[in-house]
Amino acid sequence: xSKKLTDAMADLNEDAVLEEVKALKAKDVPALDIIAYxxxxxxxxxxxxxxxxxxxxxxxxxxxIFKEASDILGGTGEASAASKYGVFVMGTIYDDIHDIGKNxxxxxxxxxxxxxxxxxVDVPTAKYVEAIRQYKPKVIGISCLLTTAFDNIxxxxxxxxxxxxxxxxxxxxxxxxxxxxxCKYVRADHVxxxxxxxxxxxxxxxxx
Amino acid sequence: xxxxxxxxxxxEKYDRFKEAxxxxxxxxxxxxxxxxxxxxxxxxxxxxxxDLVNRPLWAYEKVIEGIxxxxxxxxxxxxxxxxxxxxxxxxxxxMKLPGRELPEDALFQYDEVGLMTVEDYDTIIDKxxxxxxxxxxxxxxxxxxxxxxxxxxxxxxxxxxxxxAGINLLSGAASGMLFDAVCMGRxxxxxxxxxxxxxxxxxxxxxxxxxxxTDDLKKQLDEAKPxxxxxxxxxxxxxxxxxxxxxxxxxWPMYKTFADIAIDRGSNVYFHMDSRWDxxxxxxxDFPKGRCIFDLDGATDIxxxxxxxxxxxxxxxxxxxxxxxxxxxxxxxxxxTKLIRDIGPEGFIxxxxxxxxxxxxxxxxxxxxxxxxx
Numbered sequence: 001x002s003k004k005l006t007d008a009m010a011d012l013n014e015d016a017v018l019e020e021v022k023a024l025k026a027k028d029v030p031a032l033d034i035i036a037y038x039x040x041x042x043x044x045x046x047x048x049x050x051x052x053x054x055x056x057x058x059x060x061x062x063x064x065i066f067k068e069a070s071d072i073l074g075g076t077g078e079a080s081a082a083s084k085y086g087v088f089v090m091g092t093i094y095d096d097i098h099d100i101g102k103n104x105x106x107x108x109x110x111x112x113x114x115x116x117x118x119x120x121v122d123v124p125t126a127k128y129v130e131a132i133r134q135y136k137p138k139v140i141g142i143s144c145l146l147t148t149a150f151d152n153i154x155x156x157x158x159x160x161x162x163x164x165x166x167x168x169x170x171x172x173x174x175x176x177x178x179x180x181x182x183c184k185y186v187r188a189d190h191v192x193x194x195x196x197x198x199x200x201x202x203x204x205x206x207x208x
Numbered sequence: 209x210x211x212x213x214x215x216x217x218x219x220e221k222y223d224r225f226k227e228a229x230x231x232x233x234x235x236x237x238x239x240x241x242x243x244x245x246x247x248x249x250x251x252x253x254x255x256x257x258x259d260l261v262n263r264p265l266w267a268y269e270k271v272i273e274g275i276x277x278x279x280x281x282x283x284x285x286x287x288x289x290x291x292x293x294x295x296x297x298x299x300x301x302x303m304k305l306p307g308r309e310l311p312e313d314a315l316f317q318y319d320e321v322g323l324m325t326v327e328d329y330d331t332i333i334d335k336x337x338x339x340x341x342x343x344x345x346x347x348x349x350x351x352x353x354x355x356x357x358x359x360x361x362x363x364x365x366x367x368x369x370x371x372x373a374g375i376n377l378l379s380g381a382a383s384g385m386l387f388d389a390v391c392m393g394r395x396x397x398x399x400x401x402x403x404x405x406x407x408x409x410x411x412x413x414x415x416x417x418x419x420x421x422t423d424d425l426k427k428q429l430d431e432a433k434p435x436x437x438x439x440x441x442x443x444x445x446x447x448x449x450x451x452x453x454x455x456x457x458x459x460w461p462m463y464k465t466f467a468d469i470a471i472d473r474g475s476n477v478y479f480h481m482d483s484r485w486d487x488x489x490x491x492x493x494d495f496p497k498g499r500c501i502f503d504l505d506g507a508t509d510i511x512x513x514x515x516x517x518x519x520x521x522x523x524x525x526x527x528x529x530x531x532x533x534x535x536x537x538x539x540x541x542x543x544x545t546k547l548i549r550d551i552g553p554e555g556f557i558x559x560x561x562x563x564x565x566x567x568x569x570x571x572x573x574x575x576x577x578x579x580x581x582x
Contacts (some may be wrong), residue, residue, distance in 0.1 A: 012404065056450070057400040057451070060397050095314045096317070097304055101319070147534075148313075148566055177530045177563075181530055196314035
């Protein structure tokens with residue numbers, strides 16, 4: 001166990017992380033082991049986020065360091081292979097190009113060990129359908145910052161039902177104006193008030 | 209209604225607003241609203257949001273009609289006469305517009321393309337903010353100089369109509385968007401990394417920009433002498449994005465500086481606080497009693513704001529856009545009444561959380577306005 005690497009990752013010490021990853025690689029430590037040390041550091045980052053010691057800027061920085069370290073080890077494929085939990089698909093619904101909320105959630109989910117598939121913004125229903133068929137996630141997230149796009153989420157969920165994809169997937173929604181009334185209106189499963197709630201709900205549902 | 213009656217009613221409404229600002233108890237709780245697409249459609253249901261882009265003179269006249277039709281709006285906090293095509297420039301972003309990149313009736317949105325580079329930081333430090341800005345928005349973001357002229361012409365055409373209609377506009381001066389502008393111009397993710405990787409450079413950028421922005425604000429205030437100056441922390445310096453420590457280092461000094469300048473010159477400050485600010489509220493205790501408005505969009509706990517800033521600042525908020533779009537008149541009326549009772553009646557202005565959404569049900573907005581008269 002490289003406590004040095006885990007601590008450097010948790011403390012967001014970019015130079016120390018990259019130096020240590022290179023050193024471990026030079027000693028022929030398996031890439032998956034190194035990723036595991038980094039993920040341990042990312043877990044601490046997640047905990048510090050929960051405890052309000054870290055905020056979004058720290059999460060983004062941690063994701064950046066994690067990516068740089070993964071690149072040294074041969075790319076994000078190694079990190080994806082080491083994801084502890086299942087696939088989480090997320091996008092911002094069509095006619096809405098806000099990416100902040102989506103980026104917060106995808107960053108936090110990735111740092112908590114989920115294999116995140118980010119569909120981007122202004123995502124048409126067909127793209128959700130395709131992603132669910134391809135990745136078979138147990139949970140998906142739909143972000144929405146505009147009340148005028150509520151009907152688009154509703155249409156998307158209705159289409160998933162018609163396509164027979166609804167029963168195997170939990171649908172989480174979130175974003176500034178989204179609340180319980182919205183959740184009921186669009187027939188989603190749960191409204192997440194913040195990124196951490198998305199993590200908790202997904203872990204619980206996936207039996208983690 | 210005769211023009212003298214219109215102007216008397218206008219004054220009566222503004223007096224009500226001023227009393228709330230001074231933390232006094234007005235005859236009824238003032239109502240402050242915004243949301244041009246909603247008011248346009250309230251006057252003319254067949255209107256599309258693209259009308260604000262394609263025929264703005266007509267569309268803003270409908271906005272004025274809509275505000276008059278609702279009748280209970282004491283102060284209007286929106287922009288009547290904003291040329292939407294260029295409204296992304298102040299945040300160093302492009303715009304996606306209805307009827308062009310978006311469907312006819314979709315809401316216009318900032319398109320954070322993140323074209324700003326680390327080299328641009330050096331340009332701001334070496335040449336100043338204004339030199340950087342005027343080049344960046346035209347050459348890099350593609351805004352046309354003639355569009356900014358059209359923007360001035362539109363505003364000049366609308367202001368007499370607003371005055372004639374007896375509408376009180378909230379603010380005559382605006383400042384404080386620097387943190388958000390750099391964040392959106394650079395791209396949120398890149399900027400957040402920059403805060404960690406090159407904190408000293410970011411501070412240099414802010415110092416260089418502030419030197420010019422504060423001079424510009426002083427000139428603006430000395431010329432226009434507005435009763436209200438908007439200071440807009442808005443989103444990216446909030447508790448959703450950065451720590452309290454980072455806020456204190458990078459963002460707070462600029463908001464404090466802008467607000468102090470306005471207050472020193474006899475203006476009062478309207479803080480537009482989108483996103484969640486629960487953990488930074490105590491910073492705002494720095495300002496004198498009865499000189500500021502703290503406007504919430506529903507993300508910050510309004511009860512916590514009352515606890516920390518009540519009795520010091522006027523609080524504005526926060527009927528949710530969701531309840532205005534999906535709820536019933538009874539829901540909206542009950543929540544509004546609760547706010548008036550719990551957060552007011554002194555030092556409180558009833559408002560929606562940010563703007564009224566375009567798809568708000570008219571009967572819900574009417575219920576909100578009716579709540580102040582019980």
